[in-house]
Amino acid sequence: MKDPCAHCEEMMQPYLDHVLTDEEMAQAEAHLDQCEPCRRRYRFEESLRIYVRKAANEPMPAELRQKLASLRIPLE
Amino acid sequence: MAPAGTVDRMEAEPEAHRLAAEARDRVRFEEDALALSDQVYRVARHLANSREDADELMQETYARAFRSWRSFQPGTNMRAWLLRILTNLNIDRGRRQQRAPQMQPLEANDYFLYDRLAENGDGVSDEDRVVERLSQDDIVTALSAVPHDFRDVLVLVDLGDFSYADAAQILDIPVGTVMSRLHRGRRILKRELAESALEEAT
DSSP states (O other), rough: OOOOOHHHHHHHHHHTOOOSSSHHHHHHHHHHHHHHHHHHHHHHHHHHHHHHOOOHHOOOHHHHHHHHHHHHOOOO | OOOHHHHHHHHHHHHHHHHHHHHHHHHHHHHHHHHHHHHHHHHHHHSSSHHHHHHHHHHHHHHHHHHHHGGTTTSSHHHHHHHHHHHHHHHHHTTOOOOOOOOSOOOSSOOOOOOOOHHHHHSOOOOHHHHHHHHHHHHHHHHHOOHHHHHHHHIIIIOOOHHHOOOHHHHOOOHHHHHHHHHHHHHHHHHHHHHHHHHHHH
């Protein structure tokens, strides 16, 4: 019998990407319901993804916006 | 003179209509593409190695897109189309400056960053607070340290919200490769973050 926490870890990335089947999802959730350390780690992974997105989001410089607009092909 | 002029005008009119319609389509295309530029830049910024590279890459991409607008099929995903141009240019221009491949093995355990951040803390174990120990610079630096093959997928899916299938199409690789590179890319990112967290702690 496989260590349930190891199995839960394998399911983590696909779980957070929403690509598990309903059955796999139910399995992962059943384990998460009763395992505090796994639940924490899923939560951490999720906050990390959100945090990375936020930290990596640099607004486009205004000059670049103007340069892109100036690349349009003029109407004849 | 008059009859000949009339004939010319009759022939010219359908052509003029066609040109006017094409001009309208082109202007519409340009407006749509420009409206997506913020979203394209969000991804481009981290596909490129620096802000300067991202700036050039965006300009090259839009210049090419505006020239070859006829090859865009209306109704398909324009953001993916623009990013396909952009990733190809990024590869062609040899901007990749690939770091030497990482030889040390990636930790088997997908949780090691959490464990490291949690153990360096002062007993704070709230997951949302633990990530805040990482600075924005830590994250930008760690992203740029992920080798391109992995970073391209990671950035498209995790920052650009593209599906596995879209990322596969943009990069012209199989979906299975997207999944394995994504998984590995996320691990490399976490290892880089764990290293910077460790440096800060010491």
